[in-house]
Amino acid sequence: MSKEIRIGIADYKVSNSPDKLITLGLGSCVGIAIYDPATKRGGLSHIMLPDSSSFISDIKVEKFADLAIPTMIREITSGRFNKNLIAKIAGGASMFSFSSNANNIGQRNVEAVEAVLKEYRIPILSRDTGGNIGRTMVVDLNSFTISIKNGSKEINIL
């Protein structure tokens, strides 16, 4: 039986085929799907912020790209080295025209995600990032196909 697993803001979940992982309403947040095609096991993370280093107290691991991604990878691979892993990412929009470039959290989130994935040598196979639209990700863990939606309308397939 296939389950649909919801991931809230500042959270991640890991599961196996044929489940679907879903996260709704990504604005400047970024959704990171990481997958092992051999075991068909994968995770989806919904991060809010690029890095945790300027925060001192109450650090929620799942909220930050630099902490959430490594933790999720360990959960997907059970801590073993795995060179099969691949990634697809979406989100990181700049929703408002008044946002100054220096404070573009969406873009900074995307850059931080890219850096962490590069560090772990996980290739980004496809992406739908930036722009000024919100996105919902529906990740099929059987095929690692990702449907990108705005509301109920599909706008892209990764």
Place this chain on the structure above:
Amino acid sequence: MMEDTYTHLQIDCLREVVNIGGGNAATSLSRLLNKRIDMTVPIIEVLSYEEVYTSIMAEDKVVNSVIMNMMGDGEGIFVFIASMDATESLAKMMMQSDEEVSDEIKNSALVELVNITVSSFLNAISKMIDANLITSIPFKITDMFGAVLSSVYMETEYFDENIMIIKNEFSYNGNRIETSLYFVPRPGVLEKLFKTLGV
């Protein structure tokens, strides 16, 4: 959590300020629409995003949002959220006609309505606390509620998973219009307000 940051007296004062702003906004709306628009008691609470999406509105619901920046003695963002249906009925009330209106007219009617609502909200508050508060021109985006709301809070430097919701809701003829006016102050603005009010 809110009790840790602010006293009950401060929250009551904030509620009163929002009440006065929102009341003034409702009066302007009534005049504009030529119909009696009422305002419900302002909602001021700290909620997690998940609580907001389960108790206020689903994060993937596509809504019209009109956003205005507040500047001057205090900074923040006003966000007026209207469902698609509410946008249509507000536009019809404004046009005083039951005929179909084009999307363009609906959109500009909504933007103008928010302009007036927020301006009268701020007018009332500015007078009360003797502050100089102005707004940027409004702009509208149509997108998912969750994408808009989380991005507004991040934009105003609220990086917590729990957010302070300050909002007004309006009703017409006792029926809730599916609209809300959110106010998201930048950090430090509420403290400044409480200082001005002496609480």
